[in-house]
Amino acid sequence: MVSIRSESVTVMPIERKDGTYALRLCLNQGLLTPGMTRSVMGVMEAHPGITLRATTGQRMNLEGVSKDMLDEVVSALGSSIPKCPPGVSVCPGGELCKYGQQNTRVIGDRLLEVIKANGPYPFKVKSGVSGCGMACGLSFVRDVGLVGIAKGWNVLFGGSARHRAAPGLRLAKGVTDDEALVIIEKALIYYRDTAKKGERIGMMVHRLGHEVVADALK
Structure with missing residues (x-):
């Protein structure tokens, strides 16, 4: 033994x-x-x-x-330590789940590195990676979300499960791992440089308006 x-x-x-x-x-x-x-x-x-x-x-x-x-x-x-580092909620994904359309573990780690590399932020950033549209990684209501589809990832930004609960703004559909991470990095930098102190991404999107944020991140 x-x-x-x-x-x-x-x-x-x-x-x-x-x-x-x-x-x-x-x-x-x-x-x-x-x-x-x-x-x-x-x-x-x-x-x-x-x-x-x-x-x-x-x-x-x-x-x-x-x-x-x-x-x-x-x-x-x-x-x-006073505060745990940022974490990523990750479902089993295509590696393990019969419903998973994309693998989640590796891109979850890569997403975490992108989040760490571009802080500090005005407030906390919670993220989720889901291998399919069932979104067991809570991707629709995270600050940053990835949802797997047959041809890549949908990228979501500014979801919230608390005040003004709503799914995130979709920034891209069916993109590759690398493309998704480039889009997320740009979005996080925008959040870092635009939001007020203590303002979550969803609150910023609500304050500025979906169209304004979407145009800025094209």
Whole structure:
């Protein structure tokens, strides 16, 4: 039997209303390696009141960490940071899902690099990659979304699931991986240079108008 060694996990502490903390595991595409899982399980075994919960953004939270054990738990896991890096919600895609029309994992990582390279932004940027129109990666309501179709990707910009909930503005239809990322980079630079501080992409699009934004990103 192969012994699995614990692997360091980076977490973001979040204080809850009841005085306890959640520790958000800063994961890439929601992936927990066997070593990371061993570390998390070790904490839960040592502290039975701590639970593990999935988030809507394909991350995981350790919930129920009391303030007096916070440093101990963080040390057992690895290290903490004030804010997790940007993440990308990615569905299984054509690699695994029978409905997937495009592969999602590689372009998800490439999209994340584009997002990181062009910040900082006026506010957070959430993105989603979906291998088909069912959009299990929540692509229609993300700040940046990719939806796979038979001949490439549809590119969406400024979707929102909160205030003035609406799908994003479609910037392109049926483009290649490289073309989609070039379009997204241009759109992110526009957002970075145009939006007000604290304004999400969807709020900016609503303020300026779809036609104005679409014309600027042609």
